[in-house]
Amino acid sequence: MLVSNPIEYNDPSPSPNFEFPVFEAEEESDEEVSDELSRLLEHEGKAIQLFEEQIELVNLGSEDDVKEVKIGSRLYPDVKKGLINLLREYSDVFAWYDQDMSGLDSEIVEHILSLKPECPPVKQKLRRTHLDMAVKIKEEVQKQIDAGFLVTAEYPQWVANIALVPKKDGKVRI
Known part of the structure; x- marks a missing residue:
């Protein structure tokens, strides 16, 4: 037999208490925050910092005719020396001035x-x-x-x- 109204049939089950709404009730495990949630909150607080590689200027020309290129300053010394020698050897390949690019095809x-x-x-x-x-x-x-x-x-x-x-x-x- 289904009881539709517990008050009329003397049902001992508790009736809802509308004086104390559910959203005001205290949660039992308020202090227990999951590891995932705490990790996400911690990650949200961190500011994303862009990586900026440290560079140094190297002059491939003379003191009167400056032709500067930028290379990473964290290179190993022997790699840096080899790179600078290679750039100096092929410095005529670069277009240092706008006039050096006069042969470009206008279609491009x-x-x-x-x-x-x-x-x-x-x-x-x-x-x-x-x-x-x-x-x-x-x-x-x-x-x-x-x-x-x-x-x-x-x-x-x-x-x-x-x-x-x-x-x-x-x-x-x-």
């Missing part, structure tokens, strides 16, 4: 904006650059024009602003 390095003729171009709001950045931009653009990397392109309207990326040495990449 040419960038063309592919615009759909049926879509009207959207002109972005002109963003002014700081005066010191404008000077660096002019120097970089002139250097690339002299090397033959940049040519004037004719588009129906001006399309986008120049994106500047400052380098560590103070120069600007466009």
Whole structure:
């Protein structure tokens, strides 16, 4: 026989106590935290630090014609000496200046904006650059024009602003 209402049939089982909600009840094993949970909490507190390899600059040229490369400073001394000798032996292979790369095929390095003729171009709001950045931009653009990397392109309207990326040495990449 199933008892649907324990109070009416004098059932001795305890009735629910709504004065003390379940979510306020204390847990018995509050201090016991699983090893996995404690490991995750400990791991969360640690900040991820990027590994930065220590490097040293090596001049492969002369004092007047500086040609610097960066090599790891933690190399074994005999490996470091062999690497420096190898780099000095083949230093003519590197393109030290923009003018050294004049023989590049334009099919490899040419960038063309592919615009759909049926879509009207959207002109972005002109963003002014700081005066010191404008000077660096002019120097970089002139250097690339002299090397033959940049040519004037004719588009129906001006399309986008120049994106500047400052380098560590103070120069600007466009």
